[in-house]
Amino acid sequence: MHDIMKAEEIQLENLKYIYFIGIGGIGMSALARWFVHNGKMVAGYDKTQTPLTQNLEKEGIKLSYEDNVDKIPEEIRTYPDETLVILTPAVPKSHSELLFFQRNGYTILKRAAVLGMLTRSFNTIAVAGTHGKTTTSTMIAHILKFGGINCTAFLGGISANFNSNLLINTKDSRKDVWAVVEADEFDRSFLHLSPTITVITSTDADHLDIYGEKKELEKSFAEFASQTKDEGLLYTQENISTSVKEAKPKNVKAYDYRALRGYGVPNLPVYSVAIKPDEEHENACRFDYIDNTLEIPTRISSLQLFMPGYHNVENMSVAIAVALKVGVNIDDIRDAVRTFRGVKRRFEYIFRSKQVVYIDDYAHHPTEISALLSSVKHLYPEKKITAIFQPHLFSRTRDFQEEFAQSLSLENENDELIMLNIYPARELPIEGITSQVVLDKVKAKNKTLLEDNALLDYLEQRIDNDEIEVLITLGAGDIDRFVKPIHTLLENKHHYYKQNGRRKSDRGF
Known part of the structure; x- marks a missing residue:
């Protein structure tokens, strides 16, 4: 535990500055926005710039993407007694900013403790x-x-x-x-x-x-x-x-x-x-x-x-x-x-035309994947499904190999499964645990493993050949970074046909 104080001992009115280590997480960013709304100066670190962190910066939050004590705002380095440091459980104990705050007597709490404090x-x-x-x-x-x-x-x-x-x-x-x-x-x-x-x-x-x-x-x-x-x-x-x-x-x-x-x-x-x-x-x-x-x-x-x-x-x-x-x-x-219009990345329609549908979903557990694919097949029973899955965590992939393989085994022989490599998040690789291990167990005729940098070229060819009918990206890692580029590929094809007309043999768009 990194906690130095119990949450119930903290008086929010005595705090002027809030610093987040791992601010780009969905739960952390909600807390950051709450503190901004309540008049605190908020800053933070995250290892990766994302659309979410970019939005936080637009809202006036000072962010750094480098684990460097010198990047911490001067006010926070100067007034430890008026600062609360909030961290996500995924932050390693060796993180230099965390060590700085520990050595200098800052109040440090995990996100969950702060959430409990705020909602009490x-x-x-x-x-x-x-x-x-x-x-x-x-x-x-x-x-x-x-x-x-x-x-x-x-x-x-x-x-x-x-x-x-x-x-x-x-x-x-x-x-x-x-x-x-x-x-x-x-x-x-x-x-x-x-x-x-x-x-x-x-x-x-x-x-x-x-x-x-x-x-x-x-x-x-x-x-x-x-x-x-x-x-x-x-x-x-x-x-x-x-x-x-x-x-x-x-x-x-x-x-x-x-x-x-x-x-x-x-x-x-x-x-x-x-x-x-x-x-x-x-x-x-x-x-x-x-x-x-x-x-x-x-x-x-x-x-x-x-x-x-x-x-x-x-x-x-x-x-x-x-x-x-x-x-x-x-x-x-x-x-x-x-x-109700749903949640981003929960059965989210990204692109729709009469012939082509693209859905993005956060599903990363076998039960979620089964529910998602079952719903899609129910909605589009006559359509070919192309599912792109990025496993999340080596440990989860290890623990649920058989369940993942079963949930990803698409029903129709025309359906296609594309697997990407495992997104590690907070974990180091586990020997013998790869996406290929799961893919080998999947009972599907059309299945392939692609490197991330090969995905868009692969899809572009499929789109150009009108081989995409219902496309799904799913996973809890960084697979969402492909959503906009895939949408662009589909839009470009759609506009091409609008401008040039469609041949009788064309099936798509």
């Missing part, structure tokens, strides 16, 4: 899960804002509606403010939170480099559930571990939720049924929501969601349940669901 005075809705938490927390925040609930939100993704990962409450008083927080299980970060309403979307095995085995992961989720405040609420996806559900305090009400392919289980507290494609919009679906937890059981029929996929209906189901408990009325919920 709010009514907090915390959404946890090995997958689904970013989309679900963003859905909740959107519905609350739409429904006039005074809320702030620290999100793990960029809301397409607000173009931000931070929402700010509209009043100075925090008495009646709700905070929506994405609760991260990595490094047991979520144990800094004590929510009023807890949502757990999934407890599939993940982060085994931290937990060792799934049982330890479930123990951590159970401890998180047990921290729900007295008289609070706990919502859990029906299929998660019973031990997690039973960990709640006795005076906390617990409800299961689920999206059902059939027409419902009458004794399930919260569920959605009648899930079907929208007849007028290919990228939307319709469903009915049923809530048996209210004084009068409630059904909201024919909700329209512009975020396809069975799993997204499930995420929206619990978001609606939370919103109803907080006080959003049914009419506002219906309109909020219809106007």
Whole structure:
């Protein structure tokens, strides 16, 4: 632990300067924006410049991309007693800036501790899960804002509606403010939170480099559930571990939720049924929501969601349940669901024409990948799918080789899988663990491994030959840096045909 002080010992009003080590992370950047909004001078370091860090610089935050003490702003180097240093768990102990702050008596806290400190005075809705938490927390925040609930939100993704990962409450008083927080299980970060309403979307095995085995992961989720405040609420996806559900305090009400392919289980507290494609919009679906937890059981029929996929209906189901408990009325919920535009890199449509679709998604766990590809195949059953996957972390690739291979085994023989090399993030290579190991296990006729620098040329040739129908990029690493170049390739082809006409033999664009 790098922490020098406990978060509860810190008085924010005594701080003038906030410095972030690893400011480019999605959770770190939300905190940075919150401190700027609250009048603090904010600066930080990250090893890589990204569109996110560029936006932070435009917002007035001083950034450096070099681990160099001399790059730290002079005010921060001069006034340690008025400075809070916040770091991400991925920062190595040998980081020179971190060593400088440790040697000179600065107050240093991990991001999760600061998030817990900031939300302690709010009514907090915390959404946890090995997958689904970013989309679900963003859905909740959107519905609350739409429904006039005074809320702030620290999100793990960029809301397409607000173009931000931070929402700010509209009043100075925090008495009646709700905070929506994405609760991260990595490094047991979520144990800094004590929510009023807890949502757990999934407890599939993940982060085994931290937990060792799934049982330890479930123990951590159970401890998180047990921290729900007295008289609070706990919502859990029906299929998660019973031990997690039973960990709640006795005076906390617990409800299961689920999206059902059939027409419902009458004794399930919260569920959605009648899930079907929208007849007028290919990228939307319709469903009915049923809530048996209210004084009068409630059904909201024919909700329209512009975020396809069975799993997204499930995420929206619990978001609606939370919103109803907080006080959003049914009419506002219906309109909020219809106007929700998703999260950047969560089933995000990048390019669409009558013949070609390009979707980008953050999916990096086998369960997420299966849900994504299943949804895409459901939407475009007659189209060829070309999926480009970049594995994230050597340890995750090692731990889930078979599961990745199964989830990536595309159904139709015309479909194609392109794999990139593993994105290491915070890790060093593990001997014998490569993308090729997974690719060899994939049951697909058309599959290939490409170096990053060969991807665009490979795709350009496929696009020129009209071999792309539904294209998907997926992964949690830096695969998103290809999104704009791929979009440009597709746009160029589209404009070529608009200017030159199409031959009868042309299939694309």
